[in-house]
Amino acid sequence: MDPGISFAVLAAVAWGGYIFSLKRLFSDVSPAALTVLLNSCAVVWYVPVVVSRTDVSRELVAGIEPVESGIVALTVLMHAIAFMLFLWAIDDGDLSYVTPISKIVPVFVLPVEVLLLGQVLTRIQVLGVVVATVAVYVVNYEPGNLLGPIVNVYHSRPAQFALLSAMCYAAGDVGKRVVLQEIGMPTALWVPTLLVGISLILLPSAVRHPPSLTRRDIPRFVGVAAIVALAEHTTTTAFAILPASIASPIVNTQAVIAVVLGGVLLGERYFRLRLFAAVMAVLGVTLIAL
Template sequence: MEPGVAYALAAAGIWGGWLFALKRYFDGVHAAVLTFFVNCSAIAWYVPFAAATRPGGLPALPPLDATAVAVFAATVVLGGAGFILSVYALGVGDVSYVAPIAKIVPVFVVPVEVFWLHASLEPTAVAGIAVATTAVYLANYEGGGVLEPLRRAASYRPAQLALLSAVLYAGSDVGRRLVLGDYTVPTRLWVPLFLAGIAAAVLPLALRRWPDGGVRPWLPVFLLAGAGVAVGEHVTALAFANASASVVSTLVNAQAIVAVLLGGLLLREPGLRRRLAAACLAVVGVGLIAA
């Protein structure tokens, strides 16, 4: 197995387990508080490792003009908002329901690239959007009329939050491509800066939603979760460094399948077969879009 493929599969397992952990272990913690402490923990784990494994320590930040700084800031804000909404979605819906919908991010990335970055739209991307849309339809199907799943997706709170988080993540992903590609920000520097930016952005909301009993009982869990996020970010970066983006994107988004299986088998969530089929369709759609 090629190293990039192995890293991508490992990342899918890590992020799928992370989605499950968000549902299973963080009930009662506000999304902003969770985001702040987990990101701070991930930085504390990641920075010493990144500095120790690169000669000369962390790389320097390249010169950025006003446009690059604005794109960087927008990428951070959109990524943080997308994560918070995904936590909200998991708080009110099953992980096996939310994951297939929240992982159709490329469906929204493609239109942004076409209309704003003037990218060409391949026939496979159109087919991928259709397949991923079918995944949302299947995840919402519970019998009834043909249009009932669409009405449910438009009115059901978990679906609304999952779709909106996918839209925000799409904007963040486009910004990430610009930051890492056009603006040449090194990956080992981008990861802690991105996590720190999100933590700073959500801090005012976290302070307003501080738990009445304090956060001390949650600190060990935050520390462990931060280690998982740090490993996930690093393994994902290794995957993109060792394999094509189309292959890595498809395999990493298989985290939806992992999350559906964990939610159905360990949390006894209903509709396992239907939601697993929806997750598989979402991954296939992502693969076609990335091809």
């Protein structure tokens, strides 16, 4: 198996468990505070990786051009906005309802790559876009009302947050590809840059809504932060090797893992239908990656 694909698969597994943990363990913590705390802990977990990479200090001293710095900052901003939108979505809606919608990121990644980076669309990839789009319809469907999905797309706040999250993540994924491949920022430098950057952007909101934590909560944060560090490292490594249109569909198969966990362990409604929609979404993004 291609090393990049292996890292993308591992990232999907890690992110799937992470998504489930957000809903299961931290539903009473504000999204901004949750992100800042988890990212800060994840940076601490990631310090040994940074220290072990002797080339990181050289990259820091060399610096990057102003335009490249702007691309890095914009990429971090897009990820921060996307993550907040996703947290708002799962706060208002079922995990197995919003996750497949928010994880059709590759549907938006591919057109952006075509327009900005010259990516070529094949017929199979076009078919993948169609399948993934149909999956959005299916995941919104509630038995008994055929027009329900259409109504939900325009009037359901969780669905709107999830779709906007997917669009922002798409912009972030393309930016990540540019940062890691065109600009050449090393993985060990990009991961803490992303985590710290997102934390700084969300810090004012986190301060306004501080969480009330107990000693029992600390191990939870530390454990989930380790998952964040692993997931971000494997995701970054995959994007440093593969095109965004290939890495993004694989990483976003995390939707299936999150949906299965949400349906089995949380007993969320219409699980079978939404699991089917998740499978359709995965099929669609897989076709896009061919």
